Amino acid sequence: MSNDVTPSAHHYGITVSDLDESLAFYRDILDLDVLAEFDVGGEAFAEGVGVAGASASFAHLDAGGARIELVEYDPEGDDRRGGTVNDTGATHLGLSVPDVEAFHESLPDDVETIADGPRTTESGTTILFVRDPDGNPVEILDA
Template sequence: MVVGPAHHYGVNVSDIERSIEFYRDVLGLELLREEKELSDHHEELLGVEGVEGTFAVLEGNGMKFELKSIDKPSNKSINAMRSPIDVGDDHFCWEVDDIDAKYEELTDKGVEFLGEPKSVGTVKSRVAYFYDPDGNVLELVEPE
């Protein structure tokens, strides 16, 4: 059995309003579901006792992003401790038609990139990596 198409990508964030502004206003995703309290069943779904927080859902080009901000129990950001080669969630990637133009547009909006767009011959593409407000790594790719 093969799994179906991707449904959504989940990102834990420290400040849901700031992240909504970034994903909506900077990256251009559409806000599908406004910030809302996590329901009681999230405690069972996440396997964490006493979990409280909020979530919102955005969409861009058919891919949904679920942003989740956990208020209780206390949590920490792992991004400051991890390297781009550590095991775990690495990045999410969007395809763009003109990576140089998108790089300039996002840089002008204050987005922090790891470097300028570069050609990667093994995947016949140009790529550029950048951070969201919590240090989650995102990528742009332009097929050559």
Template structure:
């Protein structure tokens, strides 16, 4: 029985750059940063000799776990892969003041697919983190009775 979505894990090329994106631009809080390696990590990742650095960030009930692998060297993913490619295509974070956040992040050079779009019950847009992972930013409208 599922009780909650606990966190989202993302392999990143540059841990410090990704921390800056999620902390400084999205406003998440860095809760831990640490090296990883050893038998338990080799087992759970199914990667011989797995080691690197990890960080946990949280905000608004969402937790993101970032992994920068130093071994084995990861393959680089296409940072512009289309959202119709098989696998996880995006994750969504609910925000307040989407238009203000979009403006601030755009000015910081974040790649957005489009400006916020009205979907009747919300406004939403897609952006990409430093590794090209797609994040949907959504602001729900208050529904009137």
């Protein structure tokens, strides 16, 4: 493929049911900076995403060089929250922190974790999976 058509990463998208609630989690709990908030609709958008009559509200956040896009669609799609990371097609967001234990201790009590605390894997990486308000898994790992 020639370099003028080789893709490069622009953002990582997560569909959410309530943008305000999810934005509060990603901004306030995960401490990501908000880059932009905007709405998109119209026929070209609906055709582009393949959802008749679709419009959406977006928030873009800075995750240290990676752009995270939160999207709330109207109309809403099927509810698939709470899956596990080994489901085919499953996605998760991975964010690094200097100290996973300290991050875990700083979480509010109402933030769901998949295990009851961080785990150090065979590779030596310390991980902790949390769930956002829609149940999407977010992996926190050591930097």
